[in-house]
Amino acid sequence: MAEIKPFRGIRYAWRELDAEEMGQLVAPPYDVIGDEEQDLLYRRHPANIVRLDLNRIKRTDNGDDNRYERARRHLFDWIARGILVVDRKPAIYVHEQQFSDEMGNVYTRRGFIGLTRLADYDERVVLPHERTLRGPKKDRLELMKATECNLSQIFFLYDDPDSEVDGVLFSGVEKGEEPELDITTDDGIRHRIWSVVDAQAHGEVGELLDGSPLLIADGHHRYETALAYRNFRRRIDPEPVDDAPFEYVMGFFVNIHDPGLQVFPTHRIVHSLRDFDFTAFRQRLEESKLFSVESIDSAVLADLKELRARLVAAGEDDTVFAMVAPGADDGFWLHYRGDEDAPFFSGEEPESVRRLDVSILHDGIFESMLGIDRAAQKDMSHLGYAKSWEAADEALSKEATQMVVFMNPTPVSQVNDVCLSGGKMPQKSTYFYPKILSGLAINPL
Secondary structure, three states, X not given: OOOEEOEOOEEEOXXXXXXXXXXXXOEOOHHHOOHHHHHHHHHHOOOOOHHHHOOOOOXXXXXXXXXHHHHHHHHHHHHHOOOXXXXXXXXXXXXXXXXXXXXXXXXXXEEEEEEEEOOOHHHOOEEOOEOOXXXXXXXXXXXXXXXXXXXXXXXXXXXXXXXXXXXXXXXXHXXXXXXXXXXXXXXXXXXXXXXXXXXXXXXXXXXXXXXXXXEEEEOHHHHXXXXXXXXHHXXXXXXXXXXXXXXXXXXXXXXXXXXXXXXXXXXXXXXXXXXXXXXXXXXXXXXXXOEEEEEOXXXXXXXXXXXXXXXHHHHOOOOEEEEEOOOOOOEEEEEEOOOOOOOOOOOOOOHHHHOOHHXXXXXXXXXXXXXXXXXXXXXXXXXXXXXXXXXXXXXXXXXXXXXXXXXXXXXXXXXXXXXXHOOOEOOOOOEEEOOOOEOOOEEEO
């Protein structure tokens, strides 16, 4: 099954930099960086990883000077100048993140950065759960060809109920070894890293995970890009070898049983629909045999924490959404009382997919009732997303917003079921928090 191994990472000179400067070099994953944050990261430090992972597009870009070639030049320039260093020994990088949720609960998530052998999905070694889009994969492939590196990690989950891998890799941490990297980013998340160079530990981890498949938690586009790059290199290399670097991909691996593994909800924002009427929409739902509707008390609507608490409690035994329109007193709870054989499903989806809140919402309401089909969902022409309760609440004050659907998160157990069934979730079904920083390690190919 999964093959795990260490690698000689390219990384910033952790030991020579203080925490403040190191914090100025890392960045969020490329796919969550907007134009404003990209500008901020460019200004933050001349060697911020964003210049590699998401270089600016210029109007003058051409075949010789474009965002991908500039990333390549920066990479080799920084290595030559010692800004980036190559580790002398292969390592597995133990990574610990301490963070809080929106309610103030504190968690610690443990994982490690290493390599895994690439496998096509039909081999059932690496299991996806989300559909992907062509555009991001094309962009990432061009960047990979130019830099010949994995610049950021794919987030994998593995099944280790007895936490044996942690017992091997975190033994030094438990003994009080000082981390090589210890920074707190602007979002308040503390990141600590230790390098494990012990070959015996590497072998033990490989043996422990040899019989387990890997679930992609985040990074489906990057994984499929890595497969495309592998196939590209196999075609152009005159004598490709089985253990060539491009046969592997860098990942961040977390035990699916880790108590710090948290999935947060991604709320939906319906906007710009022609002739949408919230009252008529509610009436249509009330007339449906698949849903029941209950008005949300105005005091609850005015208290975001209470709204969340009520939704979370109701969601423990039920599929329920809080549907709210702009205006202080306009919202209702929507309970699903149908089953996996509801008419809006094609019948070809695995049962694990048809049980999901997001599938019921996207197929049974957005597409079947509001006409927001999968193409519109991908284009976000009538559907937006908010990754926090505050952001979803703020969306209610925007002119184009017609309705916000507050949601519960998809449980990790359901993600696991979907992966094992071979099914796919709608876009933005999972939000594993926190994201993995770019700039912690680079894997040369």
